[in-house]
Amino acid sequence: MKIPQFRIKPFLLAILLIINGVFLCSANALNKTIDPPKSKFISFKIKLKSAEKVKIEAASLKFNKHLAYSFTLDDGYRSAYLTAFPLLNGGKISPKNINEWKNDQGGDGTNSKGLFYSDGLGNKIPFKLGLAINGATIGDFSAYRGHLSWAEVKEMYDTGWDILNHGLHHATKHGTNFLTEVTENTTSIKQNLGFTMSQFVVPGGESDPGYQLEYERDALANGSFSVASYKGRGPVINVNExxxxxxxxxxxTFVQSSKDTIGFKTMDRFLATFDSVAKLPNPIWYNEFTHGVGNGNLWNLSMRFPDFKYYMTAIANKYGSKGNDFIWMAPWQEVYEYIWLRDRIKINYQQKDKEVIVTVEVPEIQETFRYRAISLTIETPSKFxxxxxxxxxxxxxDGKINHKLINIKLNE
Incomplete structure (x- = not known):
């Protein structure tokens, strides 16, 4: 039977209105979920002494360094504060200090002037490390404690050392709730120190095969941007592109003392590897790890303080401000965040005779990022x-001296 035409039109119209309404609502909802991140712009003027054409681009590494070197101390042992911190930052290194495990976490008791690199503009910056810590082990339990206190961690953090998530209890055995280890350690550090960690280091120890994969999964799904584990990228990452x-x-990659305590042959082998990395033609990022850095080789997984001092001093003398100043000695998080920002900014510049207007588009930056800095290289024969x-x-x-480098620090 043929349906009359006047009955078809209202029916179709109603259907079309419903479909169109659903589509519009869906489109509006979709727009809300895929709105692009908010960018902001910064601009400045370069006044040249001559009118030759300039070229400006983001430096591969902060301060236009050749080698970003990140060194992390796992497990939050107190030797980090007693020996490594004063050696690198400058201060009184602890003498012998026997802890609750009958291990000496002290050093040689000397005064250190610090180890430095420069910002490329003549300003010295002390070497800084990262600390992978377990919140459940941090506290003022006794004068002979083996782990750091909250006050010690805060002091190092306030001077530029980074704190990395290492699980709440350093748990690895069968039955571990990996998700809880990740998230509750984040909560512990937030409650005690006031910031949210964004990088994770898988704890080692007695475990079921493949346990690290569960840590990796849960860390990346719950606020960590990257994870240090057993297998993956590195130890050398080319950052030229x-x-x-x-x-x-x-x-x-771990640096550890050997059983042989005579001389520094083991450290010299590690230094030979370091030198080969530093000689690579492209700018690179290199990471190393250890555990304790006291006089005793804690758990035989650490560096004795004499080895640590020898190793760091040799690197500073050759690649720091006393040497060729090739190194940017910064913790893992700081380097990660620089590269993330470097690869997302957009640089525009217009030159008219002796003036250049530079505009940098900066993407929306994650709240948990600690660093908001970028270095620009400028090619010009002119002072500016x-x-x-x-x-x-x-x-x-350095416009009045080498006229090659511009350092920018964004305000939050």
């Missing part, structure tokens, strides 16, 4: 000065 940091898993009336960033350069 864009680096894929998405859910990055990094393979740890920088003018800026903006207050949302600080800028410095």
């Amino acid at each position: 864009k680096v894929n940091l998405d859910k990055m898993i990094y393979a740890r 000065e920088i003018e800026s009336k903006e207050s949302n960033f600080a800028i410095s350069s």
Whole structure:
């Protein structure tokens, strides 16, 4: 039977209105979920002494260094504060200090002037390390405790050392709730120190095969941008081109003392490897790890303080501000965040005679990021000065000396 035409039109119209309404609602909802991140812009003027054409781009590494070197101390042992911190930052190194495990976590009792690299503009910056800690072990339990206190961790953090998630209890055995270890350690550090960790280091120890995969999965799904584990990228990462940091898993390389305590032959072998890395033609990022750095080789998984001092001093003398100044000695999180930002900014500049207007588009940055800095290289034979009336960033350069480098620190 043929349906009359006047009955078809209202029916179709109703259906179309319903479909169209659903589509519009879905489109609006979709727009809300895929709105692009908010960018902001910073700009400044470069005033040249001559009118030759300039070239400006983001430096591969902060301060336009050749080698980013990150060194992490696992497990939050107190020797980090007693020996490594004063050696690198400058201060009184602890003398012999026997802890609750009858192990000496002290050093040689000397005064250190610190170990430094420069910001490329003549300002010295002390070497800084990362600390992978377990919140459940941190506290003022006794004067002979083997682990750090909250006050000690905070002091190191406040001077630029980074704190990495290492699980709440350093749990690895059968039955471990890996998700809880990750999330509750994040909560512990947030409650006691006031910030949220963003990098995870898989704890080692007695375990079921493949346990690290569960840590990796749960860490990356719950706030960690990258994970140090047993297998993965590294130990050398070429940063000359864009680096894929998405859910990055990094393979740890440990520096440890040998049973032979005569001389520094073991450290010399590690230094030979370091030298070969530093000689690579492209800018690179290199990571190393250890555990304790006291006089005793804690659990035979550590560096004795004499070895640690010898190793770090040799690197500083050759590659720091006393040497060729090739090194950017910064913790893992700081380097990660620089590269992330470097690969996402957009630099635009227009030159008219002796003036260059530079505009940098900065993407929305994660709240848990600690660092918001970028270095620019500028190719010009001319000396220059920088003018800026903006207050949302600080800028410095070597325009009157080498006229090659511009350092920018964004305000939060």
